[in-house]
Amino acid sequence: MLGRTVPLLADKTAEASRPVLRVSIVLDTATAALLDSSRLAMPDTEIRVHGGTLAGFTANGPAARWTDVLICQIDPENPRDFEVFERFVKDNAGRMPVVAAVRDLSVAVTRRVLRSDAVDVLPIPFTPDELHQAIETGRDAMVRSGDGGPSRSGRIVAFVGALGGMGATTMATQAAMIWAEKASVCLIDLDVQFGNAALYLNLKPQLSLADLIDAGDRVDIELLRSVADSHPSGMSIIACPPDIVPLDALTPEFVDRLLDLAVQTYDIVLIDLPGAWVSWSLSALQKSDVVCLVAGLTVPGVHQARRQLELLDANGLADRTRIILNRVAAPMFGKVDLSETEAVLRRPVQFVVTNDYPTVSTAIDEGRAIGAIKLKSRVEKDVRQLVTTLAALVSIPMAAS
Numbered sequence: 001m002l003g004r005t006v007p008l009l010a011d012k013t014a015e016a017s018r019p020v021l022r023v024s025i026v027l028d029t030a031t032a033a034l035l036d037s038s039r040l041a042m043p044d045t046e047i048r049v050h051g052g053t054l055a056g057f058t059a060n061g062p063a064a065r066w067t068d069v070l071i072c073q074i075d076p077e078n079p080r081d082f083e084v085f086e087r088f089v090k091d092n093a094g095r096m097p098v099v100a101a102v103r104d105l106s107v108a109v110t111r112r113v114l115r116s117d118a119v120d121v122l123p124i125p126f127t128p129d130e131l132h133q134a135i136e137t138g139r140d141a142m143v144r145s146g147d148g149g150p151s152r153s154g155r156i157v158a159f160v161g162a163l164g165g166m167g168a169t170t171m172a173t174q175a176a177m178i179w180a181e182k183a184s185v186c187l188i189d190l191d192v193q194f195g196n197a198a199l200y201l202n203l204k205p206q207l208s209l210a211d212l213i214d215a216g217d218r219v220d221i222e223l224l225r226s227v228a229d230s231h232p233s234g235m236s237i238i239a240c241p242p243d244i245v246p247l248d249a250l251t252p253e254f255v256d257r258l259l260d261l262a263v264q265t266y267d268i269v270l271i272d273l274p275g276a277w278v279s280w281s282l283s284a285l286q287k288s289d290v291v292c293l294v295a296g297l298t299v300p301g302v303h304q305a306r307r308q309l310e311l312l313d314a315n316g317l318a319d320r321t322r323i324i325l326n327r328v329a330a331p332m333f334g335k336v337d338l339s340e341t342e343a344v345l346r347r348p349v350q351f352v353v354t355n356d357y358p359t360v361s362t363a364i365d366e367g368r369a370i371g372a373i374k375l376k377s378r379v380e381k382d383v384r385q386l387v388t389t390l391a392a393l394v395s396i397p398m399a400a401s
Contacts, residue, residue: 019044021139024067026050026057027101031073031124039128045135054084061287062320065153065263069138071122071131073101076109086116093117097141099134101126154184154263155394158288160273160281162295162305164194167326170360171294171353171383172272173200177369178387180235183267186228188238188258190284191274192249195240198229202367203237205229210241212258213249224261233369236266247276252283259287268394282315289394291321297328297336302344309345322393323347324386327355330378351386354378 023045027035032051040047050057054072058064072088075081089098097119102109105123113121120137122130157175161168169191176187189197189209198205207227212219228236262269271288273281285291291312295305305323312321323345328336338349356370356379363370370380 021045021135022066022068023047023071023135023138024050024057024063024069025071025101026052026054027073027124028053034125040131042132042135054081054088058088059286060316061156061259062289067096068142069097069099069135071099071101071134071138073103073124074113076102076112085118089117094145097138097145099138154265154267154269155290156259156263156269156271156288157290157292157390157394158271158273158285159292159294160285160308161275162293162301162308164275166294166296166301167353168292168294169195169197169200169272170364171292171324171326171386172270173197174363174370174383175387175390176235176237176268176270177201177231177233178371178384179268179270179391180231180233184265185235185268185270186238186262186266187235187270187272188262189240189272190250190255190281191272192240192247193244193274195272195274197272198237198239200364200367201231201237202365203229203231203239205237205239208239208241210243210245212238213241213245213254216254219254219257219261221261221265224258224265231367247274247278250278250280252280255280255284256287259284277311285312285315285317288320290390291317292324292390293321294324294326297325297341302341306345309347322350322390324351324353325349326353327357328352330354351382351389353382353386 021044025047027049029051032049035049037049040049048063048066050063054074057070057072072085074085085100092098099120099122100113100118101122101124102113103124105121110121119141120134122134126134159168159172172187176185179185187197189195192209207229209227211227212223215223224238228238230236259269259271271284273284293305293308293312295301309318309321312318325338325341330336336352338352342348356374356377359370359374359377359379363373366373370377370383374380
Protein backbone atom coordinates (compact mmCIF):
# COMPACT_ATOMS: atom_id res chain seq x y z
CA MET A 1 0.00 0.00 0.00
CA LEU A 2 1.09 3.57 -0.56
CA GLY A 3 2.26 5.62 2.35
CA ARG A 4 1.30 9.16 3.25
CA THR A 5 0.28 11.38 0.33
CA VAL A 6 1.27 15.05 0.60
CA PRO A 7 -0.47 17.52 -1.78
CA LEU A 8 1.78 20.40 -2.82
CA LEU A 9 0.14 23.25 -4.69
CA ALA A 10 1.91 25.66 -6.99
CA ASP A 11 1.73 29.41 -6.35
CA LYS A 12 -1.95 30.29 -6.76
CA THR A 13 -1.09 33.90 -7.59
CA ALA A 14 0.67 32.86 -10.76
CA GLU A 15 -1.30 33.55 -13.86
CA ALA A 16 -2.53 30.26 -15.32
CA SER A 17 -1.37 30.32 -18.93
CA ARG A 18 -1.47 26.53 -19.30
CA PRO A 19 -3.64 23.76 -17.90
CA VAL A 20 -2.49 22.66 -14.47
CA LEU A 21 -0.23 19.62 -14.81
CA ARG A 22 -0.75 16.95 -12.14
CA VAL A 23 2.49 15.23 -11.18
CA SER A 24 2.86 12.24 -8.86
CA ILE A 25 6.27 11.43 -7.37
CA VAL A 26 6.59 7.88 -6.04
CA LEU A 27 9.62 7.36 -3.81
CA ASP A 28 10.48 4.69 -1.30
CA THR A 29 9.36 5.65 2.19
CA ALA A 30 12.84 6.60 3.44
CA THR A 31 13.57 8.83 0.44
CA ALA A 32 10.15 10.49 0.59
CA ALA A 33 10.69 11.36 4.25
CA LEU A 34 13.88 13.28 3.35
CA LEU A 35 12.25 15.34 0.59
CA ASP A 36 11.90 19.07 1.31
CA SER A 37 8.30 19.72 0.28
CA SER A 38 8.67 23.50 0.47
CA ARG A 39 11.01 23.51 -2.55
CA LEU A 40 8.78 21.60 -4.96
CA ALA A 41 6.22 24.22 -6.02
CA MET A 42 6.28 25.39 -9.63
CA PRO A 43 3.81 27.35 -11.80
CA ASP A 44 0.90 25.56 -13.50
CA THR A 45 1.73 22.36 -11.63
CA GLU A 46 0.31 20.40 -8.72
CA ILE A 47 2.68 17.87 -7.17
CA ARG A 48 1.83 14.98 -4.86
CA VAL A 49 4.45 12.83 -3.19
CA HIS A 50 3.70 9.17 -2.44
CA GLY A 51 5.87 7.06 -0.19
CA GLY A 52 5.76 3.49 -1.43
CA THR A 53 6.25 1.44 -4.58
CA LEU A 54 5.10 1.59 -8.18
CA ALA A 55 2.98 -1.51 -7.60
CA GLY A 56 1.24 0.24 -4.71
CA PHE A 57 0.68 3.35 -6.81
CA THR A 58 -0.91 1.41 -9.69
CA ALA A 59 -3.25 -0.34 -7.23
CA ASN A 60 -4.51 3.07 -6.08
CA GLY A 61 -6.96 3.79 -8.90
CA PRO A 62 -7.84 7.39 -7.91
CA ALA A 63 -4.16 8.38 -7.58
CA ALA A 64 -3.27 6.83 -10.94
CA ARG A 65 -6.21 8.50 -12.72
CA TRP A 66 -5.35 11.85 -11.16
CA THR A 67 -1.79 11.75 -12.53
CA ASP A 68 -0.67 13.35 -15.80
CA VAL A 69 3.08 12.77 -15.36
CA LEU A 70 4.66 10.16 -13.08
CA ILE A 71 8.12 10.33 -11.52
CA CYS A 72 8.93 6.96 -10.01
CA GLN A 73 11.92 5.68 -8.06
CA ILE A 74 13.23 2.36 -9.35
CA ASP A 75 16.16 0.04 -8.72
CA PRO A 76 17.51 -1.00 -12.15
CA GLU A 77 19.60 -3.72 -10.50
CA ASN A 78 16.44 -5.44 -9.24
CA PRO A 79 15.07 -7.46 -12.21
CA ARG A 80 11.55 -7.68 -10.79
CA ASP A 81 11.45 -3.95 -10.01
CA PHE A 82 12.62 -3.03 -13.49
CA GLU A 83 10.18 -5.46 -15.12
CA VAL A 84 7.24 -3.83 -13.33
CA PHE A 85 8.52 -0.42 -14.40
CA GLU A 86 8.91 -1.42 -18.06
CA ARG A 87 5.41 -2.91 -18.17
CA PHE A 88 3.89 0.20 -16.61
CA VAL A 89 5.63 2.49 -19.10
CA LYS A 90 4.44 0.34 -22.01
CA ASP A 91 0.84 0.10 -20.76
CA ASN A 92 0.64 3.89 -20.29
CA ALA A 93 2.43 4.93 -23.47
CA GLY A 94 0.74 7.97 -24.99
CA ARG A 95 -1.30 8.66 -21.85
CA MET A 96 1.08 9.18 -18.94
CA PRO A 97 4.73 10.12 -19.52
CA VAL A 98 7.00 8.43 -16.96
CA VAL A 99 10.29 9.68 -15.52
CA ALA A 100 12.55 7.23 -13.69
CA ALA A 101 14.27 8.37 -10.49
CA VAL A 102 17.44 6.40 -9.73
CA ARG A 103 20.12 6.40 -7.05
CA ASP A 104 23.78 6.28 -8.16
CA LEU A 105 22.75 7.11 -11.72
CA SER A 106 25.26 6.12 -14.40
CA VAL A 107 25.40 6.48 -18.17
CA ALA A 108 24.73 2.76 -18.63
CA VAL A 109 21.65 2.88 -16.38
CA THR A 110 20.40 6.02 -18.14
CA ARG A 111 20.62 4.31 -21.53
CA ARG A 112 18.85 1.22 -20.22
CA VAL A 113 16.00 3.21 -18.70
CA LEU A 114 15.49 5.35 -21.80
CA ARG A 115 15.25 2.22 -23.95
CA SER A 116 12.12 1.39 -21.95
CA ASP A 117 10.44 4.52 -23.44
CA ALA A 118 10.61 6.49 -20.20
CA VAL A 119 10.79 10.17 -21.17
CA ASP A 120 13.61 11.11 -18.78
CA VAL A 121 15.82 9.94 -15.93
CA LEU A 122 16.24 11.85 -12.67
CA PRO A 123 19.13 11.29 -10.24
CA ILE A 124 18.45 10.79 -6.53
CA PRO A 125 19.01 13.07 -4.73
CA PHE A 126 17.80 15.72 -7.19
CA THR A 127 17.79 19.50 -7.13
CA PRO A 128 14.63 21.61 -7.66
CA ASP A 129 15.97 22.62 -11.09
CA GLU A 130 16.50 18.98 -12.09
CA LEU A 131 12.98 18.11 -10.93
CA HIS A 132 11.43 21.03 -12.81
CA GLN A 133 13.32 20.09 -15.98
CA ALA A 134 12.08 16.49 -15.74
CA ILE A 135 8.50 17.69 -15.25
CA GLU A 136 8.74 19.97 -18.28
CA THR A 137 10.07 17.03 -20.30
CA GLY A 138 6.97 15.10 -19.27
CA ARG A 139 4.73 18.03 -20.22
CA ASP A 140 6.39 18.27 -23.64
CA ALA A 141 5.92 14.52 -24.15
CA MET A 142 2.18 14.91 -23.54
CA VAL A 143 2.00 17.65 -26.18
CA ARG A 144 3.94 15.55 -28.69
CA SER A 145 1.61 12.60 -28.11
CA GLY A 146 -1.22 14.65 -29.60
CA ASP A 147 -3.23 15.28 -26.44
CA GLY A 148 -2.16 18.91 -26.35
CA GLY A 149 -1.96 18.86 -22.56
CA PRO A 150 -3.16 17.18 -19.41
CA SER A 151 -6.13 14.87 -19.78
CA ARG A 152 -9.05 14.66 -17.37
CA SER A 153 -11.10 11.63 -16.45
CA GLY A 154 -14.28 10.81 -14.59
CA ARG A 155 -14.69 9.42 -11.11
CA ILE A 156 -15.84 6.02 -9.86
CA VAL A 157 -18.25 5.46 -6.98
CA ALA A 158 -18.88 1.86 -5.91
CA PHE A 159 -21.96 0.58 -4.10
CA VAL A 160 -21.82 -2.69 -2.20
CA GLY A 161 -24.32 -4.16 0.24
CA ALA A 162 -23.30 -5.45 3.64
CA LEU A 163 -25.90 -8.19 3.05
CA GLY A 164 -28.24 -9.06 0.23
CA GLY A 165 -31.35 -6.90 0.20
CA MET A 166 -29.78 -3.90 1.94
CA GLY A 167 -30.76 -1.57 -0.91
CA ALA A 168 -27.39 -1.02 -2.60
CA THR A 169 -28.96 -1.21 -6.07
CA THR A 170 -31.69 1.23 -5.04
CA MET A 171 -29.08 3.69 -3.78
CA ALA A 172 -27.00 3.31 -6.96
CA THR A 173 -29.90 3.78 -9.39
CA GLN A 174 -31.47 6.68 -7.49
CA ALA A 175 -28.11 8.43 -7.08
CA ALA A 176 -27.44 7.97 -10.81
CA MET A 177 -30.73 9.62 -11.80
CA ILE A 178 -30.10 12.58 -9.50
CA TRP A 179 -26.48 12.99 -10.58
CA ALA A 180 -27.51 12.90 -14.24
CA GLU A 181 -29.18 16.28 -13.75
CA LYS A 182 -25.76 17.94 -13.81
CA ALA A 183 -23.22 15.43 -15.15
CA SER A 184 -22.81 12.56 -17.61
CA VAL A 185 -23.38 9.36 -15.64
CA CYS A 186 -23.09 5.66 -16.35
CA LEU A 187 -24.14 2.89 -13.98
CA ILE A 188 -22.41 -0.46 -14.54
CA ASP A 189 -24.15 -3.47 -13.00
CA LEU A 190 -21.31 -5.85 -12.13
CA ASP A 191 -23.54 -8.24 -10.21
CA VAL A 192 -23.34 -10.80 -13.00
CA GLN A 193 -25.50 -13.35 -11.21
CA PHE A 194 -28.26 -11.42 -9.43
CA GLY A 195 -28.09 -7.89 -10.83
CA ASN A 196 -31.35 -5.93 -11.10
CA ALA A 197 -30.25 -2.36 -11.86
CA ALA A 198 -31.90 -2.28 -15.31
CA LEU A 199 -35.17 -3.58 -13.84
CA TYR A 200 -35.03 -0.89 -11.15
CA LEU A 201 -34.91 1.61 -14.01
CA ASN A 202 -37.72 -0.11 -15.93
CA LEU A 203 -35.38 -0.84 -18.84
CA LYS A 204 -34.89 -3.96 -20.95
CA PRO A 205 -31.59 -3.38 -22.76
CA GLN A 206 -30.86 -5.35 -25.91
CA LEU A 207 -27.14 -5.41 -25.07
CA SER A 208 -25.43 -6.00 -21.74
CA LEU A 209 -22.17 -6.59 -19.93
CA ALA A 210 -22.13 -10.04 -21.55
CA ASP A 211 -21.43 -8.43 -24.93
CA LEU A 212 -18.40 -6.66 -23.48
CA ILE A 213 -17.19 -9.86 -21.83
CA ASP A 214 -17.49 -11.68 -25.16
CA ALA A 215 -15.51 -8.92 -26.90
CA GLY A 216 -12.58 -9.40 -24.51
CA ASP A 217 -9.54 -7.41 -25.64
CA ARG A 218 -11.57 -5.81 -28.44
CA VAL A 219 -13.54 -3.66 -25.98
CA ASP A 220 -13.09 0.03 -26.77
CA ILE A 221 -14.91 3.29 -26.10
CA GLU A 222 -17.20 2.94 -29.11
CA LEU A 223 -18.31 -0.54 -28.11
CA LEU A 224 -18.82 0.63 -24.54
CA ARG A 225 -21.09 3.44 -25.73
CA SER A 226 -23.05 1.14 -28.00
CA VAL A 227 -23.73 -1.33 -25.18
CA ALA A 228 -24.84 1.38 -22.73
CA ASP A 229 -28.61 1.93 -22.70
CA SER A 230 -30.15 5.35 -22.01
CA HIS A 231 -32.67 6.21 -19.32
CA PRO A 232 -35.13 9.14 -19.63
CA SER A 233 -33.28 10.87 -16.76
CA GLY A 234 -30.21 11.19 -18.98
CA MET A 235 -28.11 8.56 -17.28
CA SER A 236 -26.74 5.49 -19.06
CA ILE A 237 -26.57 1.91 -17.84
CA ILE A 238 -24.56 -1.16 -18.75
CA ALA A 239 -26.85 -3.94 -17.56
CA CYS A 240 -25.79 -7.25 -16.08
CA PRO A 241 -25.93 -10.30 -18.37
CA PRO A 242 -29.48 -11.57 -19.00
CA ASP A 243 -28.42 -15.08 -17.97
CA ILE A 244 -26.59 -16.01 -14.80
CA VAL A 245 -22.88 -16.38 -15.55
CA PRO A 246 -20.04 -17.65 -13.33
CA LEU A 247 -18.29 -15.03 -11.23
CA ASP A 248 -15.01 -16.01 -12.86
CA ALA A 249 -16.35 -14.93 -16.26
CA LEU A 250 -14.85 -11.58 -15.29
CA THR A 251 -11.17 -11.02 -14.55
CA PRO A 252 -9.32 -8.18 -12.80
CA GLU A 253 -7.74 -7.24 -16.14
CA PHE A 254 -11.14 -6.98 -17.86
CA VAL A 255 -12.65 -4.91 -15.04
CA ASP A 256 -9.62 -2.60 -15.02
CA ARG A 257 -9.95 -1.96 -18.75
CA LEU A 258 -13.74 -1.58 -18.56
CA LEU A 259 -13.51 1.08 -15.84
CA ASP A 260 -10.59 2.86 -17.54
CA LEU A 261 -12.69 3.21 -20.70
CA ALA A 262 -15.77 4.27 -18.74
CA VAL A 263 -14.03 7.15 -16.97
CA GLN A 264 -12.79 8.40 -20.34
CA THR A 265 -16.41 8.62 -21.47
CA TYR A 266 -18.45 9.73 -18.44
CA ASP A 267 -18.05 12.24 -15.60
CA ILE A 268 -19.33 9.74 -13.05
CA VAL A 269 -19.22 5.94 -13.22
CA LEU A 270 -21.32 4.17 -10.57
CA ILE A 271 -20.74 0.46 -10.10
CA ASP A 272 -23.14 -1.95 -8.41
CA LEU A 273 -21.08 -4.83 -7.02
CA PRO A 274 -22.07 -8.34 -5.94
CA GLY A 275 -21.94 -9.30 -2.29
CA ALA A 276 -19.35 -12.01 -3.01
CA TRP A 277 -15.69 -11.10 -2.67
CA VAL A 278 -13.68 -12.19 -5.70
CA SER A 279 -10.42 -10.93 -7.18
CA TRP A 280 -12.05 -8.69 -9.76
CA SER A 281 -14.50 -7.10 -7.30
CA LEU A 282 -11.55 -6.09 -5.14
CA SER A 283 -9.91 -4.68 -8.28
CA ALA A 284 -13.05 -2.61 -8.94
CA LEU A 285 -12.98 -1.27 -5.38
CA GLN A 286 -9.31 -0.35 -5.72
CA LYS A 287 -10.25 1.64 -8.82
CA SER A 288 -13.02 3.50 -7.00
CA ASP A 289 -12.71 7.01 -5.62
CA VAL A 290 -15.41 6.30 -3.03
CA VAL A 291 -16.83 3.00 -1.73
CA CYS A 292 -20.39 3.18 -0.38
CA LEU A 293 -21.16 0.33 2.00
CA VAL A 294 -24.95 0.03 2.34
CA ALA A 295 -26.23 -1.56 5.55
CA GLY A 296 -29.46 -1.78 7.53
CA LEU A 297 -30.16 -0.89 11.14
CA THR A 298 -30.58 -4.53 12.15
CA VAL A 299 -28.36 -6.84 14.16
CA PRO A 300 -27.34 -8.98 11.11
CA GLY A 301 -26.95 -5.88 8.92
CA VAL A 302 -24.67 -4.05 11.36
CA HIS A 303 -22.52 -7.08 12.22
CA GLN A 304 -22.06 -8.06 8.59
CA ALA A 305 -21.15 -4.45 7.80
CA ARG A 306 -18.46 -4.71 10.47
CA ARG A 307 -17.04 -7.80 8.76
CA GLN A 308 -17.06 -6.04 5.39
CA LEU A 309 -15.33 -3.01 6.92
CA GLU A 310 -12.56 -5.20 8.30
CA LEU A 311 -11.89 -6.55 4.82
CA LEU A 312 -12.01 -3.09 3.26
CA ASP A 313 -9.63 -1.79 5.92
CA ALA A 314 -7.23 -4.69 5.32
CA ASN A 315 -7.05 -3.72 1.65
CA GLY A 316 -6.27 -0.07 2.30
CA LEU A 317 -9.77 1.19 1.46
CA ALA A 318 -10.76 2.61 4.86
CA ASP A 319 -10.27 6.26 3.87
CA ARG A 320 -12.44 5.83 0.76
CA THR A 321 -15.32 3.99 2.46
CA ARG A 322 -18.55 5.72 3.46
CA ILE A 323 -21.32 3.93 5.40
CA ILE A 324 -24.96 4.31 4.38
CA LEU A 325 -27.64 3.10 6.79
CA ASN A 326 -30.71 2.47 4.65
CA ARG A 327 -34.41 2.19 5.59
CA VAL A 328 -34.05 3.84 8.99
CA ALA A 329 -37.30 4.69 10.74
CA ALA A 330 -37.57 8.42 11.40
CA PRO A 331 -38.07 9.20 15.14
CA MET A 332 -40.95 11.36 16.28
CA PHE A 333 -38.56 13.75 18.01
CA GLY A 334 -34.87 14.50 17.53
CA LYS A 335 -32.38 12.47 15.53
CA VAL A 336 -31.72 8.76 15.20
CA ASP A 337 -29.40 7.52 17.97
CA LEU A 338 -26.51 5.77 16.22
CA SER A 339 -24.17 5.51 19.21
CA GLU A 340 -24.55 1.74 19.66
CA THR A 341 -24.35 1.09 15.91
CA GLU A 342 -21.19 3.16 15.54
CA ALA A 343 -19.68 1.40 18.56
CA VAL A 344 -20.15 -1.95 16.83
CA LEU A 345 -18.86 -0.62 13.51
CA ARG A 346 -15.99 1.19 15.26
CA ARG A 347 -16.38 4.14 12.97
CA PRO A 348 -18.99 6.86 12.27
CA VAL A 349 -21.96 6.46 9.94
CA GLN A 350 -21.89 9.12 7.24
CA PHE A 351 -25.39 8.77 5.75
CA VAL A 352 -28.81 7.81 7.04
CA VAL A 353 -31.63 7.22 4.52
CA THR A 354 -35.17 7.33 5.90
CA ASN A 355 -37.49 4.38 5.49
CA ASP A 356 -40.35 5.16 3.06
CA TYR A 357 -41.24 1.81 1.56
CA PRO A 358 -44.34 2.85 -0.43
CA THR A 359 -42.55 5.73 -2.20
CA VAL A 360 -39.33 3.85 -2.92
CA SER A 361 -41.17 0.71 -4.03
CA THR A 362 -43.28 2.71 -6.50
CA ALA A 363 -40.16 4.46 -7.83
CA ILE A 364 -38.50 1.09 -8.45
CA ASP A 365 -41.59 -0.39 -10.12
CA GLU A 366 -41.89 2.60 -12.47
CA GLY A 367 -38.16 3.12 -13.01
CA ARG A 368 -38.34 6.74 -11.91
CA ALA A 369 -36.60 8.99 -9.42
CA ILE A 370 -38.08 9.14 -5.92
CA GLY A 371 -38.77 12.85 -6.39
CA ALA A 372 -41.00 12.09 -9.38
CA ILE A 373 -43.17 9.90 -7.15
CA LYS A 374 -43.33 12.10 -4.07
CA LEU A 375 -41.88 15.58 -4.30
CA LYS A 376 -39.77 16.77 -1.36
CA SER A 377 -40.15 13.56 0.60
CA ARG A 378 -37.76 12.86 3.46
CA VAL A 379 -36.18 9.94 1.62
CA GLU A 380 -35.57 12.03 -1.51
CA LYS A 381 -33.90 14.69 0.62
CA ASP A 382 -31.64 12.04 2.16
CA VAL A 383 -30.57 10.61 -1.22
CA ARG A 384 -29.97 14.10 -2.63
CA GLN A 385 -27.78 14.89 0.37
CA LEU A 386 -25.89 11.66 -0.30
CA VAL A 387 -25.23 12.72 -3.90
CA THR A 388 -24.25 16.25 -2.86
CA THR A 389 -21.71 14.97 -0.36
CA LEU A 390 -20.28 12.36 -2.73
CA ALA A 391 -19.97 15.00 -5.45
CA ALA A 392 -17.92 17.18 -3.14
CA LEU A 393 -15.69 14.24 -2.28
CA VAL A 394 -14.90 13.46 -5.92
CA SER A 395 -15.04 17.06 -7.20
CA ILE A 396 -17.67 16.39 -9.86
CA PRO A 397 -20.81 18.54 -10.43
CA MET A 398 -23.66 17.75 -8.07
CA ALA A 399 -27.41 17.83 -8.56
CA ALA A 400 -29.23 20.94 -7.50
CA SER A 401 -30.95 20.75 -4.13
